[in-house]
Amino acid sequence: MDGGDGVTDAPSWWDDDDRLLEELGHAVREARVPESFVRAGKAAFAWRTVDAELAELQLDSLLPAREPAGLRDEPRPDGSGPRVLSFAAGELSIEAEIHPDAVRGQLVPAQSGAVLVRDDDGPVREVPVDEVGWFVIEPVPARRFRLHVRTSAGASVITGWIDARP
Amino acid sequence: MRDDPVVVDLVLRAREGDAAAWDAIVERYAPLVWGVCGRYRVTGSDADDVAGGVWLRLVERLDTLHEPAALPGWLVRTTQRQCLQLLRARKRQVPVDAPEPGARGEEDGVDGEILVAERRHALRTAFAELPARCRELLSMLFAEPPASYAEISAALGVPVGAIGPSRGRCLDRLRRSRALAALQPA
Numbered sequence: 285m286d287g288g289d290g291v292t293d294a295p296s297w298w299d300d301d302d303r304l305l306e307e308l309g310h311a312v313r314e315a316r317v318p319e320s321f322v323r324a325g326k327a328a329f330a331w332r333t334v335d336a337e338l339a340e341l342q343l344d345s346l347l348p349a350r351e352p353a354g355l356r357d358e359p360r361p362d363g364s365g366p367r368v369l370s371f372a373a374g375e376l377s378i379e380a381e382i383h384p385d386a387v388r389g390q391l392v393p394a395q396s397g398a399v400l401v402r403d404d405d406g407p408v409r410e411v412p413v414d415e416v417g418w419f420v421i422e423p424v425p426a427r428r429f430r431l432h433v434r435t436s437a438g439a440s441v442i443t444g445w446i447d448a449r450p
Numbered sequence: 451m452r453d454d455p456v457v458v459d460l461v462l463r464a465r466e467g468d469a470a471a472w473d474a475i476v477e478r479y480a481p482l483v484w485g486v487c488g489r490y491r492v493t494g495s496d497a498d499d500v501a502g503g504v505w506l507r508l509v510e511r512l513d514t515l516h517e518p519a520a521l522p523g524w525l526v527r528t529t530q531r532q533c534l535q536l537l538r539a540r541k542r543q544v545p546v547d548a549p550e551p552g553a554r555g556e557e558d559g560v561d562g563e564i565l566v567a568e569r570r571h572a573l574r575t576a577f578a579e580l581p582a583r584c585r586e587l588l589s590m591l592f593a594e595p596p597a598s599y600a601e602i603s604a605a606l607g608v609p610v611g612a613i614g615p616s617r618g619r620c621l622d623r624l625r626r627s628r629a630l631a632a633l634q635p636a
Contacts, residue, residue, distance in 0.1 A: 298625070301617070304625070305588065305621065307573060309594070310570065311569075311577070312577060315481050325476035326473050329469055407509075409502055426539060
């Protein structure tokens with residue numbers, strides 16, 4: 285029962301019944317990882333072949349207006365509200381508000397999809413976009429980031445860099 | 451077994467866009483990533499976030515991973531880094547027994563993680579191939595807390611005196627399985 289067939293330097297987990305049973309228990313229990321943990325991993329593959337079109341910055345409430353304020357449709361923020369950014373690629377716009385606790389954004393026209401947050405090191409995390417185009421990134425990324433948006437209809441665009449704490 | 455041909459094949463197929471191969475990679479290595487998170491006391495939705503970041507990075511790295519066989523090591527190191535980043539961002543204490551990437555002996559730590567992960571993967575494979583009676587018996591024995599011989603006797607309908615010998619026979623079958631025999635030192 286101790287595998288006494290000439291194996292002298294075998295690891296004890298192998299030779300000893302109690303140790304083998306214990307190690308087997310660890311192995312079986314360890315594989316019981318939460319389903320959400322595995323699901324997130326599988327979902328990542330959806331980003332595999334996504335080539336993204338660049339969404340140009342249209343508005344950053346922190347920057348001075350690039351044209352006389354009177355010519356602009358958007359009301360100028362008075363500095364008390366959240367910073368507002370807007371990006372556009374073709375027909376798709378990405379609006380993002382930087383709040384202290386989170387980045388809250390919306391796709392226009394409203395549609396569902398997913399947003400991938402990327403920083404200089406690469407992809408960081410994915411958040412869902414609901415049917416009315418809303419998404420929330422919480423907390424606000426500490427480092428500069430860009431948003432890679434994939435819509436359910438198959439469009440894929442990526443914003444320029446956003447520094448939430450300039 | 452860093453040159454595991456199954457892993458190399460899965461990586462090559464995932465590179466070609468095979469989603470089933472990717473799923474198999476995630477299923478096989480989720481316990482490894484989960485185990486590293488656990489050693490940094492990163493659990494629950496934090497662990498989901500760390501793993502999400504690790505897998506997203508791997509999706510991008512698939513084409514440039516020079517050696518598909520080096521995948522487990524890459525996963526361990528990337529998970530360690532992501533855990534540390536999360537803990538530091540939260541200003542939480544890094545557990546004293548958690549390995550510090552970049553510290554001396556890092557490679558020992560990584561190799562150790564991989565060795566244990568591969569052994570446990572082989573154990574699970576071998577266990578899944580055992581006859582149902584053996585799986586039931588061993589499951590009750592390695593449960594936490596383990597079932598008593600009286601409970602096992604009642605549940606499986608075997609005399610108490612037969613449990614010890616059955617346990618030994620089932621463990622011997624486990625050792626003789628193809629998956630585990632590959633791990634046995636020559």
